[in-house]
Amino acid sequence: MELSAQLAPFVKATIKNLKDMLGFEVNTGGMELEPDEFTSQGYTVLVGFTGGWKGRLILDMPGETAIKMASAMTGEPYSSAGDEEVLLSGAELGNIIGGNAITEINNSQPGLQIRLTPPSVFTGMGMTMFNARVNSSSLVVNTDVGPVKVNVAVEGAQ
């Protein structure tokens, strides 16, 4: 299944970041449509967007992956996905991936003027994310440190 027009730029930015910034080897799975409720793998970064597209980006991964990701970013060891710097690393990742993606979208479709909200990061047990009246599509990016699911929901998208 071809990536939806909404998901594609975010997947591209995620892959670029994980490869360039963190030096990971990556490979990707296929695109999947998700129901309105999304089950977290344990650690979820959420970045909203407004403007021409209204919706949100989710970067979701197991806690272990988040810990390793944070260590790759700062060079320091962490023991829990709830450690402040692990949460902050996810926020920074959300900012960078979101920023890169919407730059590309805005530059290619000047009328859209999509803007990002500040990111938030959640970790917990049995977490679910629900958006009303909005379907989302996902793609899993497999990395050296585990799977990172990129999930994008845009209001009004097919």
Add this chain to the structure above:
Amino acid sequence: MRGIKADGTAITVMAVDDSPVSRKMIKKALEPEGFQVIAEAGNGKQAVELYASVKADVITMDVTMPVMDGLEAASAIKAVNPGQPIIMLSAMGDEDIINDARRRGINDICSKPFKPDEIIQKILRIL
């Protein structure tokens, strides 16, 4: 060690970014090459206040920050010292922001994510 000057001292850096993780990433990219991050600020206002007492060879400045953003802070610092090298870091490559930055005299822009080599070369070029 590209971060060491001819006289053997380190090139000093002030890192300005609202994310402590991002500031760590800058240190991680620069310190292995001998650069020394001598000051950090979490927003533009802190950066401007800190600049009154701490002068670094180069300032790395994030754009999107609370209280005062990087563009405003850069203008304020350039007003005090037009010769202060400032390199802007941003995940957003909007042409508007880039043009605005240049108008304010920001010396160069490095997009996030950056590879250590990339930011090091850009810093050396503006010094």
Add this chain to the structure above:
Amino acid sequence: MDIKFINAFISGLLNVTGMLGLSDLKRSGLSKKERLEIDKDVNILLGMTGGMNGNIVLSMPEQTARNIASTMMGGMEIAVLDMMPKSALCELANMVAGNSVAGLDADSVSMSPPTLISGQNIVALVSLVETLVIDFTAAAGSVTMSIALEG
């Protein structure tokens, strides 16, 4: 963070809940925290850009969420927080945010769609900026509204 700002959010929540049949909500606490951290089971988050840039979160225990959804849905018994009550709670958050912001006369503010996050033992970092935390209580339970704005 001035009094006008604080009052706009308090009014926003009380006005909207009042309109939805939850008329006994009362403000029970007001504080400023260094950052927006949450620890309740049910959280509705929405982000804003433009004249106001940041995140608003409505947090509550699961039982309270079910009670509020029930009132919003005409007293229907809600045994499980599934799609319908969750949609109702998302709509509540939308209305509270919209109503609050309207009372502030800010330059054009856009809101992202609300996301309802639920789970156990949630540790979250929503913002590193100064956050206004307003607690409300009612027979249905307690609700916390956190507003974290950058700039």
